[in-house]
Amino acid sequence: MNLTLKIWRQANAAAKGNMETYPISDVSPDMSFLEMMDVLNEELMVKGIDPVAFDHDCREGICGMCSMFINGEAHGPDRLVTTCQLHMRKFNDGDTITIEPFRANAFPVIKDLTVDRSAFDRIQQAGGFVSVNTSGNTQDANSIPIDKHDADKAFDAATCIGCGACVASCKNASAMLFVSAKVSQYALLPQGKIEATDRVLNMVKQMDDEGFGNCTNTGACEVECPKGISLENIARMNREYYSASIEG
């Protein structure tokens, strides 16, 4: 396959960025999108051009590092995949592919296609945990029976990999889907009940402080989420938030 890539280049957070065009030839349809980017970078370096910086780590769809806004969609045109799981067979010979970073005020560009998503870490640190004493008297998890439906829903919420596709896809750059998945994963389980009030209040406050936008229920996040996190989580978080506000 021969392709034309239009890629956002930006030297650093303060620099003004612009789109650059690079042709690439002999792309195998079996390559992942990131492998195609590796090949491009090899070629750029041979020509003395600075390689394109992009986020990546596990390359098997579980770490949440790879970002990229491809042809106007987070993680590209395929559904329920991260960019590393997107393969070139989803494109056609001769295509022009536009590649941009995830854009949001709360996700400043570090360089080219890499963005700083540490705002998510700070939201997690505000409440995305349960406090358990590991001093030796830890209760066996299996001694608390949990309804299979609740366990499944908690598990589904916990599959969120924190990639930020929800933020990048949202016209308001809202982080509601991410935060609600993290809140739900604990809200559905007895282990999470003890700290439930503080958790949701603190996480939502941190989300607002980081500068994420509000939710207007457009649902773009759910469509683009590589893990299929459901909008139902946002409803659950709102409910948690209201009851916490009354209690709090």
Place this chain on the structure above:
Amino acid sequence: MSESLRNDGRIWVPKKLEDAKAIREGNLKPTDLAEEDRDYYLERRYPAFGNLVPRDVASRAAKERCDAGFGVNRTGEAVYLDFAAAVIRYGKEQAHIKGLNEEDEVLVKNLGQEVVRSKYGNLFQMYEKIVDQNPYETPMMIYPAVHYTMGGVWVDYNLMTSIPGCFAIGEANFSDHGANRLGASALMQGLADGYFVLPYTMGDYLSDDIRTGTIPIDSSEFEAAEKDVKDQLDAFINNKGIHSVDYYHRKLGKIMWDKCGMSRNEKGLKDAMLEIKALREDFYKNVNVPGSQNEFNEQLAKAGRVADFLELGELFAKDALERTESCGGHFREESQTPEGEALRDDENFTFVSAWEYNGEPADAVLRKEELKYEEIEVKTRSYK
């Protein structure tokens, strides 16, 4: 693919070489091959454990079949992982539970696929995206690959390294999981070390230092360490060589895969040590790291890591050369039973090899840590 799939999948290659060839060339579909023409080689070789033998045994068996010409993909490096039997088994079970007709093939298949989907759906989806084939309808093609490395940083009982105050936890150290990564416990050691060990041992270490003030950075040790790092960064950036960092990483990977991988021998390991040393020298002479130091520079970060790999890789080969027995994932071709199974040498090798850093990997000094078994008798397991 995740090993959990072996719980229900059956592994096979064609029995006849001509069938394997036809499959490789795309003239035969695996689903068209009759049951009697399939070689479920793990079930054949290890009837007691079948497809659930440990991953080192399963990996070597896959390599053995592929090396013998029975591989089933274009490169000849793949065996089948087949869920057809599991789908029928689960489907019949579900039909029975629900009081439906167990002889209805379509119904049984649908019910069975539903069970498989609920157990392994995420892994099947992953496979489908990579290979572009539906693993519910056709067997998956799998082959062993490098996943983690075994071994790690030496630590004492408190998980402190040979540098006082520097602790190494999780798979980075050599103690449990890092020692022999053949079980399914990827997070175990990180959690155990982090939750249960470090809170006590690190606090204990720090208790002696509670009144120690800020440690000055104008000491000669600090300056020497800082200079080392700066010199390496300067050298990479100013080198302006001809090959990318990835070029060296790939070359190193190929040497390790061919000569220090699933199957090793004396000649290969000796060659590997020399080749890696030569590659390392070439790396420092000819590597090209673009950009500058004071920016987000992925190539520079990668250069530092590959520099470490080029040392560690040679040490791996040296360690594998020294240990002339076969043990776990370490298979020395010189040390095998007549049936091709790993043959241990407990008399001479019941110890952990800790290598003392001495500059060049070839000069590393072996410090044996004897393994003493008090409560159990050391035996060789048989999966036959």
